[in-house]
Amino acid sequence: MRPVFSRLFVSALLVAVTATPAFAVTYIVPSDREMIQRADDIVVATSVTSTVERTPRGGIVTRYILRIEDVLKGKRSAGSYVTLTELGGELAPMGLYLSGMPVYQPGKPYLVFTDANAEGEPETWGLELGQFSLQKDDSGRLLALRNASGFDQNLEPFHEGVRDGQGFMKYIRGIVAQRIDPAPTYFVLSSAPKAAAVPNVTFSALFTRGSYLLDTKPRWQTIPNSGILTAGAPTGGASASTALDHAIGQWNGAPASIAYTNAGTDNTATVGFTSYDGKDVVLYGDPNNEVSPPVVGRGGYWSSGATYSVGGENGFRAIDGGIDVVMDNISFTQSCLNTVLTHELGHTLGFRHANQNPDGSLPCNSLIQDCTTDAIMNSSVDCSWNGILKTYDNNAASTVYGDGPQCTPPTIQTQPQSQTITQGNQANLSVAMTAGSTGPFTYQWYVGTSGNTSSPVPGGTTNTINPSPTTTTMYWVRVTGQCAPAADSSTATVTVNTATCTPPSIQTQPQDKTITAGQQANLFVGASGTQQLTFQWYFGASGDTSQPVFGQTNATLTHAPTQTTSYWVRVTGQCAPVADSRSATVTVNQSECTAPVINQQPLSQTITQGTTATLTVGAAGTGPLVYQWFIGTPPNGTQTGSNLASLQVSPTVTTSYWVRVIGQCDPPAVSNAATVTVTSCQLPVITTEPGDQSIANGASATLSIAATGATTITWYRGPAGNKAIPIGVGNSVNTGALTQTTQFWANLTNTCGEKASRTVTVNVGSACTAPSITSVTPSMTIYKGSLITLNVLATGTAALHYQWYEGPTGNTTKPVGIDLSTFVTGPVNAETRFWVKVTNSCGNASSSTIDVNLHSSRRRSSRH
Numbered sequence: 001m002r003p004v005f006s007r008l009f010v011s012a013l014l015v016a017v018t019a020t021p022a023f024a025v026t027y028i029v030p031s032d033r034e035m036i037q038r039a040d041d042i043v044v045a046t047s048v049t050s051t052v053e054r055t056p057r058g059g060i061v062t063r064y065i066l067r068i069e070d071v072l073k074g075k076r077s078a079g080s081y082v083t084l085t086e087l088g089g090e091l092a093p094m095g096l097y098l099s100g101m102p103v104y105q106p107g108k109p110y111l112v113f114t115d116a117n118a119e120g121e122p123e124t125w126g127l128e129l130g131q132f133s134l135q136k137d138d139s140g141r142l143l144a145l146r147n148a149s150g151f152d153q154n155l156e157p158f159h160e161g162v163r164d165g166q167g168f169m170k171y172i173r174g175i176v177a178q179r180i181d182p183a184p185t186y187f188v189l190s191s192a193p194k195a196a197a198v199p200n201v202t203f204s205a206l207f208t209r210g211s212y213l214l215d216t217k218p219r220w221q222t223i224p225n226s227g228i229l230t231a232g233a234p235t236g237g238a239s240a241s242t243a244l245d246h247a248i249g250q251w252n253g254a255p256a257s258i259a260y261t262n263a264g265t266d267n268t269a270t271v272g273f274t275s276y277d278g279k280d281v282v283l284y285g286d287p288n289n290e291v292s293p294p295v296v297g298r299g300g301y302w303s304s305g306a307t308y309s310v311g312g313e314n315g316f317r318a319i320d321g322g323i324d325v326v327m328d329n330i331s332f333t334q335s336c337l338n339t340v341l342t343h344e345l346g347h348t349l350g351f352r353h354a355n356q357n358p359d360g361s362l363p364c365n366s367l368i369q370d371c372t373t374d375a376i377m378n379s380s381v382d383c384s385w386n387g388i389l390k391t392y393d394n395n396a397a398s399t400v401y402g403d404g405p406q407c408t409p410p411t412i413q414t415q416p417q418s419q420t421i422t423q424g425n426q427a428n429l430s431v432a433m434t435a436g437s438t439g440p441f442t443y444q445w446y447v448g449t450s451g452n453t454s455s456p457v458p459g460g461t462t463n464t465i466n467p468s469p470t471t472t473t474m475y476w477v478r479v480t481g482q483c484a485p486a487a488d489s490s491t492a493t494v495t496v497n498t499a500t501c502t503p504p505s506i507q508t509q510p511q512d513k514t515i516t517a518g519q520q521a522n523l524f525v526g527a528s529g530t531q532q533l534t535f536q537w538y539f540g541a542s543g544d545t546s547q548p549v550f551g552q553t554n555a556t557l558t559h560a561p562t563q564t565t566s567y568w569v570r571v572t573g574q575c576a577p578v579a580d581s582r583s584a585t586v587t588v589n590q591s592e593c594t595a596p597v598i599n600q601q602p603l604s605q606t607i608t609q610g611t612t613a614t615l616t617v618g619a620a621g622t623g624p625l626v627y628q629w630f631i632g633t634p635p636n637g638t639q640t641g642s643n644l645a646s647l648q649v650s651p652t653v654t655t656s657y658w659v660r661v662i663g664q665c666d667p668p669a670v671s672n673a674a675t676v677t678v679t680s681c682q683l684p685v686i687t688t689e690p691g692d693q694s695i696a697n698g699a700s701a702t703l704s705i706a707a708t709g710a711t712t713i714t715w716y717r718g719p720a721g722n723k724a725i726p727i728g729v730g731n732s733v734n735t736g737a738l739t740q741t742t743q744f745w746a747n748l749t750n751t752c753g754e755k756a757s758r759t760v761t762v763n764v765g766s767a768c769t770a771p772s773i774t775s776v777t778p779s780m781t782i783y784k785g786s787l788i789t790l791n792v793l794a795t796g797t798a799a800l801h802y803q804w805y806e807g808p809t810g811n812t813t814k815p816v817g818i819d820l821s822t823f824v825t826g827p828v829n830a831e832t833r834f835w836v837k838v839t840n841s842c843g844n845a846s847s848s849t850i851d852v853n854l855h856s857s858r859r860r861s862s863r864h
Helices: 032-038 165-177 240-252 334-348 391-401
Strands: 007-009 026-028 041-054 060-073 081-087 089-091 094-098 109-116 122-124 131-136 142-145 162-164 187-189 227-231 261-265 280-284 295-310 313-327 380-382 412-414 419-422 442-447 473-480 492-497 505-508 513-516 521-524 526-528 534-539 556-559 565-572 584-589 597-600 605-608 613-616 618-620 626-631 638-640 646-649 655-662 674-679 685-688 693-696 702-704 706-708 712-717 725-729 732-734 742-750 753-756 760-765 772-776 780-782 789-795 801-806 822-824 832-840 843-846 850-854
Touching: 032 109, 032 165, 041 081, 041 089, 041 165, 060 089, 060 094, 060 109, 060 165, 081 109, 109 165, 131 165, 142 165, 162 165, 227 240, 240 261, 240 280, 240 334, 280 334, 513 521, 521 584, 556 565, 613 674, 646 655, 725 732, 772 843, 789 832
Parallel strands: 081 122, 227 261, 227 280, 280 313, 419 492, 513 584, 605 674, 693 760, 780 850
Antiparallel strands: 007 380, 026 295, 041 060, 041 109, 060 081, 089 094, 094 295, 109 122, 109 131, 131 142, 142 162, 162 187, 295 313, 442 473, 473 492, 505 526, 521 556, 534 565, 565 584, 597 618, 613 646, 626 638, 626 655, 655 674, 685 706, 702 732, 712 725, 712 742, 742 753, 742 760, 772 789, 789 822, 801 832, 832 843, 832 850
């Protein structure tokens, strides 16, 4: 039993699986020397790939395969591979997310300490404590970095040091060989700098929901109303029920829609993270050995993988009944336990740590979120607080589950565009904000790439600037609205041309035209000057820029006025001045005109997410007709698409569209709304691929596949993708007699599409001989803690495969080792048994039981 401590570093309950987990488990962090001595293996390895599997008990594990580059401790060898099995991961249709889960990114190098899990499989020692990422600093020095927080051996707050990678690995080799001073000398800094205290800020209703949540935006889709159970009991005098009632009362009393309940005691709810049991549980005593030292406590949740949107922000939905907190045997005071559970329930609501950014980094950015250290949701909490919510905690609850944010952060709809000017001329850079962003806005332009604020543009505080750089220069603008975060534009490059420049001049003026109502007029201007020239047509007298003709930016204007109208064009080149044409008049002879009417309405339809729908409208009237499509319901909406009678759309959510048809006379015609309903769709999922086989000449093989979501499974002869020779349908198919090696594959289909299996090879050869074991290591008596090597010799048709087991012959509940004829155990500390099964494509053979007994006492060394 460990003593109570006055200040706790608590683990986050909801944690996204990322390269660096957003929050960490609470640890009592051992010294590096102790870790080295306790680890089974210590290797430098590069992550190659990973797979996610379901355990026999219904849990989920992620298996990371790493290529070993160097061995610092243990009997592994460079160039071989090690598979690390870590609890948690995503496996459709569910996922298990756990705090402290080590994640190995493919292609990245790590220094890894390993031990064995309850099944005898290698895992990272002490969760994140045994995983160091290897990175170089700016000087090229190799650093060994890890994510660790908690307490030192004196139960004081632990501060992670920064290690010189080469010096640390040299120290490990020395400790293993027992030939080095155990005092560490490899720290770049003796301790990582403590995070500066986060200043408290006055709460603003302008912070968004997402600013209070973890990176994955975990949030209850409806009112949080879970019934939370208690299993087991804490050691010491604290009451689990009292603590849970207190924590629930605090959050239910916040200014928000939260309705947790104490569901009482259920001492059968002890599965922890090993499987999904549909119960939300605070589990004391760690019955499944999931948080053994140095881990003090750990939390996690099951997810259906579903997302949803609330107030324009995407959320990630956890499964009700899939939340667990597992605590080791720690003696809590009542005040301390009240504080810990109130903090942990805050994480079940999705709240981040008050003094950290959503990804767990420091310092907390108070420009975009509420930041403070004075909160129950701080990463470290004081037992004297007795679990009482503070201002920050109530603000988080009110914003996420109350009335919600009152402000929309700024977003940029029109980015500044790169352009080319001639030296001495001005560029025109502008930015436009997306409708719905909460203004007014303030603008600040900068020289450099987006995000670099070292060179503000003097006077650049409006949405448009007209710089005149002498050399090619990059610009960007930061727009600040009424709520964080600010919006940074993309980078626009103004390229300066220093060559001789000729201003534009008009060679051919546009001419007057006469047309009949409904016809188009074509006006042309001829111009010269340093390229590229740009054109903008206007209504009215030459020089009047108040009425631009939308979309008319070419040397030729094509337009169909309904009455006599004047037009002119401004030509802009790479250097000033601009050239303005004369005003040309298009005279319209009026004739009978029919307003547009819709004779075919666009139809509602249903599509699968990721596919396209085509909406079509039919209309009549004096033309030409112009079609304006909108998202929304008439008469409101946002314009989208081209001016055609048909519109192709591919919405990700159910969306309504309508069209306005404009003719040569009023009024325009407005269609009905057509709703495109989007349904989710999933291709078939192969859970077990068909395997290769070897058969005798003239024999047949049965091919099988396991899958979910498939409507039809069709088998074909040949490599995957070749549909020339179908041989049957169903989960299994017989190949018929084969006289030569042949390939096959299966094609799985449903309404969403197709999924191809791997290519299966059926090898045809001589008769197959099942394995026969000729010898196996005999039973033995050893000293406690010894390593033993087991061997088996077997005959039979290649290839032979080997699976070792701990236990008597026939007991397959505890597989050990890998597919080799030799198996080296770890230290054996108790009497046990082993056996091996040898298999090939035509059978298997089981060895006799190898009994491993222990000497009654271990010999003493004669060395002094």
